[in-house]
Amino acid sequence: MAIPLAVFIGPPASGKSKVAKRVAAELNVPRLDTDKLVVAQYGSISDIFDQQGEAVFRGYERDAVKNALQEEAIVSLGGGAVLNTDTQNELRRVPVVLLTVSEEAVAERIADPKRPLLRDGISAWKQLVSERMPIYQELAWLTLDTSTGDLEAVAHRVTDWIRSGYPRESSL
Numbered sequence: 001m002a003i004p005l006a007v008f009i010g011p012p013a014s015g016k017s018k019v020a021k022r023v024a025a026e027l028n029v030p031r032l033d034t035d036k037l038v039v040a041q042y043g044s045i046s047d048i049f050d051q052q053g054e055a056v057f058r059g060y061e062r063d064a065v066k067n068a069l070q071e072e073a074i075v076s077l078g079g080g081a082v083l084n085t086d087t088q089n090e091l092r093r094v095p096v097v098l099l100t101v102s103e104e105a106v107a108e109r110i111a112d113p114k115r116p117l118l119r120d121g122i123s124a125w126k127q128l129v130s131e132r133m134p135i136y137q138e139l140a141w142l143t144l145d146t147s148t149g150d151l152e153a154v155a156h157r158v159t160d161w162i163r164s165g166y167p168r169e170s171s172l
């Protein structure tokens with residue numbers, strides 16, 4: 001069974017989807033974004049939350065994650081996907097990149113209302129992140145902050161890390 005070349009986790013708007021897309025392009029390999037897989041099959045995330053509720057979304061998300069984690073691809077998860085304990089266990093066997101972003105830098109990134117859990121803005125984001133950060137940190141092999149600097153630079157660091165055979169963070 002194949003496993004991903006890298007899986008991106010982290011808070012909403014930390015850059016997982018965008019950076020993963022860029023890394024996949026640099027490596028010329030497939031890229032899978034679990035939110036995109038859910039949207040393609042079931043429609044917009046906001047509509048799923050509003051019409052069916054978060055628990056139903058988490059079920060769709062889990063199926064998308066399970067499938068994506070069996071592909072030799074660059075994979076970006078939704079920020080809450082790591083709450084699933086089966087997903088946590090599967091992530092322990094694959095190279096996981098945690099992207100972080102400061103509260104100051106994220107504020108303008110979450111002005112767009114496409115994320116139903118962030119309708120209350122930055123206070124909701126802070127709450128989610130404080131609950132999830134221990135899980136993110138426990139799973140991460142490599143952690144990069146996206147608050148400053150551009151997306152291409154972050155992507156390039158991840159590409160280098162993959163090409164170098166996933167060196168331990170302490171040796172970078």
Ligand SMILES: Nc1ncnc2c1ncn2[C@@H]1O[C@H](COP(=O)(O)OP(=O)(O)O)[C@@H](O)[C@H]1O
Pocket residue numbers: 010011012013014015016017018019076109146147148149150151152154
């Ligand atoms: N250094 C950076 N790395 C990643 N994204 C950045 C960076 N600087 C600004 N951004 C912006 O932040 C947003 C991140 O969105 P996205 O990739 O969808 O995040 P996520 O998938 O983690 O929710 C994009 O609009 C992107 O252009």
Ligand SMILES: O=C(O)C1=C[C@@H](OP(=O)(O)O)[C@@H](O)[C@H](O)C1
Pocket residue numbers: 010011012013016017035045077078079080081114115116117128
């Ligand atoms: O943090 C979360 O629970 C969510 C994050 C979103 O993905 P991004 O982290 O890619 O924004 C998306 O899966 C959904 O809105 C729920």
Ligand SMILES: [Mg+2]
Pocket residue numbers: 016017018035076077078
């Ligand atoms: Mg995303």
